[in-house]
Amino acid sequence: MKDETFHFEAAINPYGCSAKVVEAVERFARSKQYRFYGEPDAASLRELLAAHHNLSPENFVVFNGAGEALAWTFLLNLVMRPGRLIAPHPSYERFVEAGKRYSAELIEVPLDEQNFSLSVNELIDACRTSRATLGLVSNPNNPSGNTLIDEAGMAKLLDDTPDCLWIIDEAYADYAGLSFASWVQERTNLMVLRTFSKAYGLAGLRVGCAVAHASVAQKLARVRLPWAVNSMSLAAAQAAIEDQDYLKEILGRIRNDCENFYSELCKIPFFHVHPTAANFFLIRLSGIEPSRLKKHLAAHRIQVRSRPDMPEYIRITSMLPQENQHLLNVLREFEP
Ligand SMILES: Cc1ncc(COP(=O)(O)O)c(C=O)c1O
Numbered sequence: 553m554k555d556e557t558f559h560f561e562a563a564i565n566p567y568g569c570s571a572k573v574v575e576a577v578e579r580f581a582r583s584k585q586y587r588f589y590g591e592p593d594a595a596s597l598r599e600l601l602a603a604h605h606n607l608s609p610e611n612f613v614v615f616n617g618a619g620e621a622l623a624w625t626f627l628l629n630l631v632m633r634p635g636r637l638i639a640p641h642p643s644y645e646r647f648v649e650a651g652k653r654y655s656a657e658l659i660e661v662p663l664d665e666q667n668f669s670l671s672v673n674e675l676i677d678a679c680r681t682s683r684a685t686l687g688l689v690s691n692p693n694n695p696s697g698n699t700l701i702d703e704a705g706m707a708k709l710l711d712d713t714p715d716c717l718w719i720i721d722e723a724y725a726d727y728a729g730l731s732f733a734s735w736v737q738e739r740t741n742l743m744v745l746r747t748f749s750k751a752y753g754l755a756g757l758r759v760g761c762a763v764a765h766a767s768v769a770q771k772l773a774r775v776r777l778p779w780a781v782n783s784m785s786l787a788a789a790q791a792a793i794e795d796q797d798y799l800k801e802i803l804g805r806i807r808n809d810c811e812n813f814y815s816e817l818c819k820i821p822f823f824h825v826h827p828t829a830a831n832f833f834l835i836r837l838s839g840i841e842p843s844r845l846k847k848h849l850a851a852h853r854i855q856v857r858s859r860p861d862m863p864e865y866i867r868i869t870s871m872l873p874q875e876n877q878h879l880l881n882v883l884r885e886f887e888p
Pocket of ligand 1: 618690
């Protein structure tokens with residue numbers, strides 16, 4: 553069935569994956585390779601990930617998306633030493649919800665009300681006071697799109713809170729060009745989550761990984777089920793990481809689309825658009841009734857992201873240029 557809805561609510565890559573990934577999946581299907589069990593521990597993908605991040609395969613544990621990597625990390629923590637989880641607020645609500653279920657207590661450190669920046673010192677103080685054992689930071693952040701922590705902030709955070717394992721969710725890091733993955737060689741209280749769902753355009757195939765010091769990754773690998781990720785998805789992820797030319801091209805295109813979309817969105821009088829390091833925009837609505845705008849968009853089959861704890865905000869992903877243009881036209885028709 554054809555989906556006639558415009559999906560601005562999902563922070564995906566609207567261009568999709570490389571043609572080489574499609575070829576790899578077709579090849580996989582035609583060869584009937586699916587009759588066999590694949591690699592139990594995603595060894596080939598881990599080798600490619602290691603080469604890509606200049607690390608060793610021992611630093612990687614592959615899961616069905618960053619979400620599954622996080623769930624297993626939470627579970628391990630729950631079983632080993634149920635402790636407190638600390639996270640900035642607002643951040644990716646699905647992961648924070650999972651954290652709440654798996655942790656003794658969730659400590660939320662509010663981001664700046666105006667620009668959603670993070671005070672690393674406040675995070676450190678809250679972590680020390682609460683004696684949190686796990687920390688979760690999305691960098692860039694969802695829903696605000698900004699980078700929360702830079703190199704100096706990360707070094708201080710890891711140095712000052714050695715008993716907390718910091719999970720840095722880098723789902724959108726390809727857009728921002730900043731990754732802490734290489735730091736895991738030196739740091740045992742850092743785990744980086746990476747995913748093929750975003751810039752690589754493979755959200756539905758469910759592949760992601762945890763990157764950590766070998767001693768930490770080993771613990772996580774122990775609880776991971778063999779063949780957890782299906783072999784067709786692994787074949788797709790392998791082809792995706794091998795085609796860095798496509799990734800580079802698509803990142804350039806998306807950056808360009810985002811710049812154009814941002815300057816047009818800023819002209820909408822009832823919008824306050826937050827700058828982004830990712831491919832979506834958090835927008836504060838002012839002087840209008842948010843539900844009226846959402847109704848107007850829904851009447852044009854346009855979905856945007858909203859969340860109950862931020863009623864005056866919506867989040868919009870930059871989709872294909874013609875889709876962005878369509879949304880802008882529909883927004884301009886709205887009578888506040
Ligand atoms: C910050 C963040 N992390 C992770 C994910 C999902 O990652 P995965 O599809 O690998 O589970 C999302 C999806 O929206 C996200 O916004």
